[in-house]
Amino acid sequence: MNKRLVLLLAALASALGAADSGGQLRFAIQAEPRTFDPHLVNEDASGMVRFLTAGVLIRLNRQTQKPEPELAQSWKVGQGGRTITLQLRENITFSNGSPFTAEDAVFSIQRVSDPKNLSPVGDSLRAGGQPPQAKVTGKYSLSVRFAAAVPNCERLFDDLAMVSALAPADPRVALGPFLVKEYKAGSHLLLERNPRYWKKDAQGKALPYLASIRVEIQRNRDMEMLKFRRGELHLIQNLDPDGFSRLQNAGAEDLGVSLNLEMVWFNQAPQAALPAYKKAWFQSREFRQAVSEAVNRDDIARIVFKGHATPAPGPVSPGNQFWSLKSLPPPFRSPQAALARLRKAGFSLRGGQLYDPTGQPVEFSIITNAGNKSRERMASLVRQDLGALGMRVNVVTLDFPSLIERISKTGQYEACLLGFVYNDLDPNSQMNIWLSSSGTHPWNPGQKKPATPWEAEIDRLIVAQAAEPDPIKRKATFDRVQQIVVDQAAVTCLVYKNALLAVQPGVKNVKPVVLPPNALWNVERLYLEGDALRASR
Amino acid sequence: MAWAVVLAIVAAALLAGFLARAPHDHQFREAIGERPSAAFPLGTDDLGRDRFSRLLYGTRVSLLLAPAAAAASVIAAALLGTLGGFLGGRWERAVAAAADLTLSLPWLFLLLALRAVLPLNAAPWLVLMVTFGILGLLGWAAPARVVLAGIREIRNADFMLAARARGVSSWRLFAAHLIPNVWPILLAQFLISIPAYILAEANLGMLGLGVSESTPSWGNLLRELENQPDLLLRPAERWEVFVPVAVLILAVAAFHILAGRDRVEVSR
Numbered sequence: 008m009n010k011r012l013v014l015l016l017a018a019l020a021s022a023l024g025a026a027d028s029g030g031q032l033r034f035a036i037q038a039e040p041r042t043f044d045p046h047l048v049n050e051d052a053s054g055m056v057r058f059l060t061a062g063v064l065i066r067l068n069r070q071t072q073k074p075e076p077e078l079a080q081s082w083k084v085g086q087g088g089r090t091i092t093l094q095l096r097e098n099i100t101f102s103n104g105s106p107f108t109a110e111d112a113v114f115s116i117q118r119v120s121d122p123k124n125l126s127p128v129g130d131s132l133r134a135g136g137q138p139p140q141a142k143v144t145g146k147y148s149l150s151v152r153f154a155a156a157v158p159n160c161e162r163l164f165d166d167l168a169m170v171s172a173l174a175p176a177d178p179r180v181a182l183g184p185f186l187v188k189e190y191k192a193g194s195h196l197l198l199e200r201n202p203r204y205w206k207k208d209a210q211g212k213a214l215p216y217l218a219s220i221r222v223e224i225q226r227n228r229d230m231e232m233l234k235f236r237r238g239e240l241h242l243i244q245n246l247d248p249d250g251f252s253r254l255q256n257a258g259a260e261d262l263g264v265s266l267n268l269e270m271v272w273f274n275q276a277p278q279a280a281l282p283a284y285k286k287a288w289f290q291s292r293e294f295r296q297a298v299s300e301a302v303n304r305d306d307i308a309r310i311v312f313k314g315h316a317t318p319a320p321g322p323v324s325p326g327n328q329f330w331s332l333k334s335l336p337p338p339f340r341s342p343q344a345a346l347a348r349l350r351k352a353g354f355s356l357r358g359g360q361l362y363d364p365t366g367q368p369v370e371f372s373i374i375t376n377a378g379n380k381s382r383e384r385m386a387s388l389v390r391q392d393l394g395a396l397g398m399r400v401n402v403v404t405l406d407f408p409s410l411i412e413r414i415s416k417t418g419q420y421e422a423c424l425l426g427f428v429y430n431d432l433d434p435n436s437q438m439n440i441w442l443s444s445s446g447t448h449p450w451n452p453g454q455k456k457p458a459t460p461w462e463a464e465i466d467r468l469i470v471a472q473a474a475e476p477d478p479i480k481r482k483a484t485f486d487r488v489q490q491i492v493v494d495q496a497a498v499t500c501l502v503y504k505n506a507l508l509a510v511q512p513g514v515k516n517v518k519p520v521v522l523p524p525n526a527l528w529n530v531e532r533l534y535l536e537g538d539a540l541r542a543s544r
Numbered sequence: 545m546a547w548a549v550v551l552a553i554v555a556a557a558l559l560a561g562f563l564a565r566a567p568h569d570h571q572f573r574e575a576i577g578e579r580p581s582a583a584f585p586l587g588t589d590d591l592g593r594d595r596f597s598r599l600l601y602g603t604r605v606s607l608l609l610a611p612a613a614a615a616a617s618v619i620a621a622a623l624l625g626t627l628g629g630f631l632g633g634r635w636e637r638a639v640a641a642a643a644d645l646t647l648s649l650p651w652l653f654l655l656l657a658l659r660a661v662l663p664l665n666a667a668p669w670l671v672l673m674v675t676f677g678i679l680g681l682l683g684w685a686a687p688a689r690v691v692l693a694g695i696r697e698i699r700n701a702d703f704m705l706a707a708r709a710r711g712v713s714s715w716r717l718f719a720a721h722l723i724p725n726v727w728p729i730l731l732a733q734f735l736i737s738i739p740a741y742i743l744a745e746a747n748l749g750m751l752g753l754g755v756s757e758s759t760p761s762w763g764n765l766l767r768e769l770e771n772q773p774d775l776l777l778r779p780a781e782r783w784e785v786f787v788p789v790a791v792l793i794l795a796v797a798a799f800h801i802l803a804g805r806d807r808v809e810v811s812r
Contacts, residue, residue: 303573310573310591372665380767384591388571391569401664401666401667403664404756
């Protein structure tokens with residue numbers, strides 16, 4: 008009897024202990040992290056490392072999509088978003104044992120704001136073209152003043168890693184749950200638990216549960232899936248629909264509609280090196296609307312994404328719960344209506360070929376990035392849909408750098424099929440898309456002054472919402488932007504992709520969400536159990 | 545037998561218009577990924593396109609352009625290789641160096657750059673021709689080295705020395721003694737190059753750089769397998785997906801057999 012009791016207690020202890028030594032989590036990323044300096048991050052792989060290793064003052068809860076206290080235990084926004092005062096938690100130390108104080112927080116803000124450091128995070132902190140002024144107001148308190156009001160300014164701190172004023176560029180001196188232990192280019196990145204991480208669970212146990220994380224650098228997604236099936240990897244993020252089908256019975260999960268939009272737009276730049284008659288098509292609202300009405304988005308969602316996508320009525324996904332314009336009706340599709348619209352605009356259909364009012368046959372190319380099967384397939388479906396209107400469409404796949412060169416620099420393209428990948432919910436993060444002066448404004452980048460009245464209106468609204476402290480008024484202003492984009496068919500929104508991932512059943516506490524880093528947002532509370540734990544040792 | 549296989553494949557490709565029941569690019573959207581049936585002998589692909597029709601038209605593209613590219617490279621190799629080999633000395637060294645240089649070129653990047661500079665509205669057939677043309681021109685180096693080596697051997701053969709000793713002119717040496725002896729080498733190189741170009745197109749197709757979307761080729765037909773590596777473990781379940789692979793293997797094997805037989809005849 009006593010022996011049984013001992014065994015039972017041992018089993019119980021083992022189960023409880025699982026969360027103590029949660030093993031080594033393994034997953035893969037497709038690209039090398041370009042930097043371990045959290046202030047210089049400008050791509051996904053480094054962003055992932057920053058999320059796992061860096062501490063921030065305020066963290067956006069990926070589940071509720073609301074900001075929560077992190078290293079700052081409280082904050083107060085003043086003067087309609089021009090100032091924010093933050094109260095830090097006390098007795099928190101960096102991984103090297105040095106204390107974290109307001110000096111470090113101010114240093115971090117000043118470091119990203121210094122133009123010499125070219126920090127992308129610093130760019131997002133600028134308001135009214137000026138960097139913020141941060142000031143120590145006590146050992147554990149600081150205030151930040153922006154040159155202009157920044158609505159929801161607390162959200163800006165989600166990407167702002169706190170670094171030590173004494174060792175700012177040392178990735179081993181950090182405040183996050185993990186520390187960089189080893190990096191072998193082309194092979195893997197090993198992160199180990201930060202023994203001085205400040206968070207504890209409800210029972211008072213130190214977090215994180217995981218002992219380490221091994222991030223493999225694996226460009227081949229088939230290999231990634233094979234390793235997942237063999238139990239060598241514990242999770243796969245950003246699965247494509249084919250991968251999802253293959254792992255459907257092996258832990259694949261559809262999290263529902265993501266923030267990402269797939270779309271087509273036409274080159275509307277007046278200075279584009281295109282024949283005048285083509286520019287006239289692309290600048291014609293009727294033409295763009297006819298294209299939008301002819302595209303069968305249901306087929307794209309069903310055929311290309313195997314049902315893991317939603318036809319897109321507008322530019323902001325319902326995955327962005329607060330900011331999407333919910334009153335937009337479902338996308339309207341009617342090839343007959345599209346043709347009628349084109350006829351009204353002077354186009355004519357003869358012998359299966361559409362001609363413009365000057366007698367030119369309507370023929371154009373859609374470029375997309377080579378190797379992206381979903382986009383190639385979408386372009387193929389769009390081609391046939393537009394073919395039904397008598398438009399002849401050539402689908403051209405280009406390597407990504409060539410494509411970017413064409414759409415952002417040379418302007419030598421006619422239409423482009425690509426996606427918006429949003430990593431942030433706030434419309435302020437979309438300034439680079441909607442402002443006509445932006446170099447990444449899709450259909451006509453870098454305008455000195457808005458080429459059309461409706462673009463001028465978008466400019467005015469997007470700037471106005473950025474300065475509006477009242478969230479309800481901001482929302483109404485941004486709704487208007489979305490409505491204009493739809494009314495003008497500025498871009499033809501196709502589908503919102505679903506967030507697809509796969510997780511081994513042995514990974515516990517996983518609560519995947521549509522916001523990146525999907526399954527890892529609560530990484531400090533993840534642990535492995537059973538086969539996954541044994542395999543990780 | 546090898547000739548029969550090649551002829552059968554060529555005939556099927558040429559008769560694609562009669563044999564195929566549906567246009568190769570039409571999407572039957574209510575029949576996505578269908579199994580073989582009377583309507584679709586090889587089923588439909590992920591976009592609902594008739595796989596049989598695509599195979600026939602794809603064969604036309606791959607099988608007509610690969611020999612053209614092979615011919616281009618062998619002609620270039622013949623010109624440079626025979627001249628360099630016959631003239632010898634610095635000419636021979638120059639051709640050999642040029643061949644080495646060409647072989648060291650990262651041709652994949654050249655093709656990437658080429659596609660990037662081609663007009664976007666270039667017709668698919670033009671893109672194809674240019675791509676294969678460039679492949680053909682870049683492919684001269686390997687056969688040129690073989691030709692160069694062959695000529696060197698022939699140049700120093702006893703019958704050539706005897707002809708020179710009798711005072712035969714250089715032109716006659718070249719035309720009457722050298723070319724007839726090089727011809728079998730060129731033919732063998734041509735036959736060897738065809739499968740190489742077929743595979744090159746297939747590889748480019750796998751990278752999304754070869755034949756553009758909607759135009760079928762063996763390369764982009766093979767891309768179907770890219771998404772379904774699990775099928776390799778149980779090919780009987782979806783045998784129709786493997787038909788393009790089988791046709792490709794048959795064609796490549798047939799050309800290799802023909803080239804091999806030709807080499808045997810040369811050595812005799």
